[in-house]
Amino acid sequence: MSGRPEVLFPLFAAADTLKGVGPKIAQNLQQIGLETPRDLLFLLPYSVLDRRRRSTIRGLELPGIATVEVTIGSHRPARNKGGAYRINVTDQEEEFQLVFFHGRSRYLEAQCPEGSRRLVSGKLELFDGMAQMVHPDHMLPLAEAEDIPEFEPVYPLTHGVTQKTMTKAVQSALTRLPDLSEWIDPALCSREGWPSWREALQQAHVPQGQEDLDPEASPRARLAYDELFAHQVTLALARQQERQRKGRASLATGHLQSRVLSALPYRPTGAQARAIEEISADMARDIRMNRLLQGDVGAGKTLVAFMALLVAVEAGGQGVMMAPTGILAQQHLEGLKPLAEDAGVVLEVLTGRDKGTERRKKLDALARGDIQILVGTHAVFQQDVAFKDLRLAVVDEQHRFGVRQRMELAEKGQGADVLVMTATPIPRSLALAQYGDMEVSVLDEKPPGRKPVKTAVVATERMQEVVEHLRGAIEEGRQCYWVCPLVGESEVMDLTAAEERFNHLRAALGEGQVGLVHGQMPPAEKDAAMEAFVSGKTKVLVATTVIEVGVNVPNASIMVIERAEIFGLAQLHQLRGRVGRGSAQSTCLLLYQPPLSEGGRRRLEVLRETEDGFRISETDLQMRGAGDVIGTAQSGLPKFRIADLEKQAPLMALAQSDARALLAKDPDLTSERGQAVRVLLWLMKQDQAIRLISVG
Template identity: 55%
Template sequence: MRPDILFPLFAALNSLKGVGPRIAALLEKAAGPHVIDLLWHLPREIVDRRERPTIAQALPGKIVTLTLTIGRHDAPSDRRRPYRIQASDPTGSLTLTFFRGDKKYLEQLLPEGSQRIVSGRLDLYNGIKQMSHPDHVHPLDKASEIPDIEPVYPLTQGVTPKVLGKALTAALARVPELPEWLDTAHLARTKWPAWHEALHAAHGPRGPSDLSPLSPIRQRLAYDELLANQLALTVVRRKAKRQGGQSVEGDGSLRRQVRDALPFALTGSQESALAEIFADMASPNRMLRLLQGDVGSGKTVVALMAMLNAVECGGQAALMAPTEILARQHYETIAPLVAKIGLKCVILTGRDKGAARRDSLAALAEGRAPIAIGTHALFQDDVAFRDLKLAIIDEQHRFGVHQRLSLGSKGHRADVLVMTATPIPRTLTMTAYGDLDSSRLTDKPPGRQPIKTVVIADSRLHEVVDGIGRKLKEGAKVYWVCPLVEESETSDLADAEGRYADLCRSFGEAKVALVHGRMKGKEKDAAMARFIDGPADILVATTVIEVGVNVPAATVMVIEHAERFGLAQLHQLRGRVGRGDAASTCILVRAEQLSETARERLRTMAETEDGFLIAEKDLELRGAGEILGTKQSGLPEFRLADIALHGELMRIAHDDARLVLERDPDLTGDRGRKLRYLLYLFERDAAIANLKSG
């Protein structure tokens, strides 16, 4: 149970003084449903109201705080015209302007002949100094109510800074003094404030430096969030490990047969990844491992060898992919290899129905099919295995953490291997996959050629088309990727259907195929078959071909509006070529006008093929949330931490969490009990439920 001292922080927003149901609903849009969410909603800039000049000294465009004598009110007869109030000091005069101003209210706020302190932005209108809708208006005896430094928050429509400010003041009044959960030596080294003090200081910045993510205040709060994340993941991981698994150690007979049939030798990093995987499978603990491999680094072969290890022990293995195209790609690679050694492999996708599906389900339930490949369809209740020993999940970032474990639960504590061809920076690996051990495939299979990448402006598109004509005569196959499916009135981006029509006019309909996400499965398959086996040599596509399409004869990749894609996505698309032994080219077609970030992305693509280097650059340019597509990645959305800026803090939190739980696995020691407050604060209650009570 959450400790009583934290209850006020998890109360609904309308429990705060002055926050009714309407305002609470609006604040919830901006921050979240609870008081604690409002506290995590930090200011992004400040307004400095310390400049207190005379009217003559006041400069247009500046925020100023003035002491004024209020003069004549010019109330318009038509409410649509501005309400103007003349004001002065000994050095000059100005106009206070209110649009749709209420006469009665303004006469009370700014009575003629009174003195008032007024703060806001000064502007010039027809050469006359004016201030529209001042932020603060107070009598002289309440001058202290105007803050010298005022924080500015991200707002949602319908919430004024004043309303948010009052709600935050009420929320901060509820923040309790909690016992310090950080290591004393670490606090002394970093000179960070206590949590309570840091939270108050974050909402009461004294200058621009306090807003920096690297200020001691913000680093302290970011570290708390990262530590809660790492503790929770480590607790879940330890629980999964503690559950125990089964020792899976085959005799190597099937693996030897497949190795002998392969036309190539495995790379050094494939061998070392397999050694780690086999060691995990042989141990009595359950394997939870992430296999990261750059595009074309040979993950499928590693997956197959791991599956065969399970089959050698009389068990079954399943491989799940996020899309039907990718599942069928795996099936077409694996099924022929295992058929040669007498093993049955079945495929299950949403499209497989009727007798074929019933046969596949029966073969899995009876153990006649030791290997299954499929999409989410493998999760379905009617899919049963006789003895699932290994679950492999490909393109893991498309699935959440729960899905990762639910396929594994189809077997008795089955080992779990997750794979991704999206190289992930180390800090993100800790964040999204901190509950997994990690292996990396860093070298390409022998014979793979480097890919030449060129960036050209879209005004030279005709040159690209001419160049493709020459390549087709040499027997090449070409991918042409567009950002949209069809022409849009609101966008000038290239559309796949329009480009398909253009290329058909240039090269003939027989030579061009089209694939996009809105097509039915059978249509997609037919278009892909025309491209792979002929007669089509150009495949116009949206990003549905980003993962899992393997056509070794394809040596040219054209990406239109390349500036609209993220670095990781560009890298994935480029990886569709260079899969055979012929030299390949990737042409990035860009708009004439580019932002600096887009220019930097395209420059990185032209300079390197190293996916891990590209991933680090992507993190730097775009931040963590977008890289993995936070919504479906299982990656937590951080409120206080920024992985791109707080990578070093993440590494420290990662080590800190492991060390704490090694010494105090149930968090019942002195620091452990204090860290439980941290887990509750960041709503990691599930982790606490996983600990033994104490």
């Protein structure tokens, strides 16, 4: 399979080979990513205009689209330059006007001679008691009336391309549809009642009403499935290739794990125990582990990850835990230190800050195997970092990692197992889109002793009461986070806002009680301010959102979030998770500036009602769409043209099981259906998958 199958050539020709598309228009189409007939075919109409004929406009709800046969009456040319040219017309029962701005009399008189019959179609509006159709979309002699479809598809446009041109180009692309062999499991096709690929495209481009635009409509569902299926085949191929690479069997003896478990003041939750078991079983096999550990705020991922790292050490090897930033690596280190002491293993940290002899020493110890568990940033990827026997890499993902980076990481340790952690509960459909090549363990219980956080929604004008409430809490010895919003486009403005709040609280609560951290501070000052808060020297920490990840201060039991309405749901949920870590009852106050938008109100309500991160992320997905939830800018999330991850989540799960089942039966895609799937991969531009097959 060296190159694109010939049957697809017509779909991958240049756009200017289509009817009505010249070089100029081809260039404009390119602006919105439409370069070939294939791209136009996957650009489905987003709306449909009902152009069914009526005998009269009487009884039509205005404004509305009307398509009606009329007799042309008198012409009234514009009185002044730029005025309106009007033509009176009558249908079977009513009289109305066609209106043209900058209308040229000569042209209009030739088009619509008085007394002639025409079919007109366009938007009808009431103006000064008279029904008017301004610039009709269609105005044809009856002989050409057939040219107006009963339902006209409406396409997304770009500068310099009209609906007419777009429709013509798409119609021209439809004439090139090849007959392709079916790649969907025939049983699934008949169960869902889906048309063939070719029929699905033909039907999707001639919607017969609003309901045909629904993602559930059979042609659209089929085309969405093709897209999701191609994506899942790619992930399944990557997974298959991973699994062919020999892993290392790392057998847990339990002698280190039992030390940690007996030192814990509580028993692990059922979910934690299950995850530890799944991971240990994976590590014991000689196939490389590729697993995702997904847990809500405070669900105890650290313990699970540490237990996995101990399996590597018990088996005589080393483990590494990677974080996206130095601050996070530092926090993982603090979280793991007490556990490492209980287990009696050597734990070190390596970040970009390590220089010179200090760094050299660590690298030597690592190569000798004296460091058993390393915590670090991407610095552990560098050439000169060598492990004696790396068995497990734990990646704290924070969404900075795509499939490709996961593959690179695995190269570092010959056959090392990979465990990816994510603290953002992701709805199942998105998890499958982004991590479809992985097995998944979910932590969906809170460890014992975690009290629910009370959440209240308060308008900014009650700021004074909030400050009074804080004063009381501080007197009882409690601590508080006060998060300032990122207000401006510029960090300078955010800084001013944070400094103002800091000064205001300092004046109200006393000089030494309040600390400040923000993104512009030198690292050493930031660390000092955090340190003062962690040790309890300062009671209130005013911060921009730098604290949302990782910080652990059990004594902090109040979280105030200013202008909560401008934060995303997932972010608010993460921030709230910073309190409720100790034994005291914790509170989260969401301060908002009225009036709230509909979306803002719904977001704050969801937070008040639930602490379930998965429910919150489902709501976030419905409200903002997939790209925002994961932060598309740096996510590994693919861009789907037709499939709608919010509304078609069940299709994604179906596509995953279908793709895996197919590859289990036909790993090289050589069967008849396998060959059809190869064509699909080319059609969907799944380059990564194509590389994997051609190599295999």
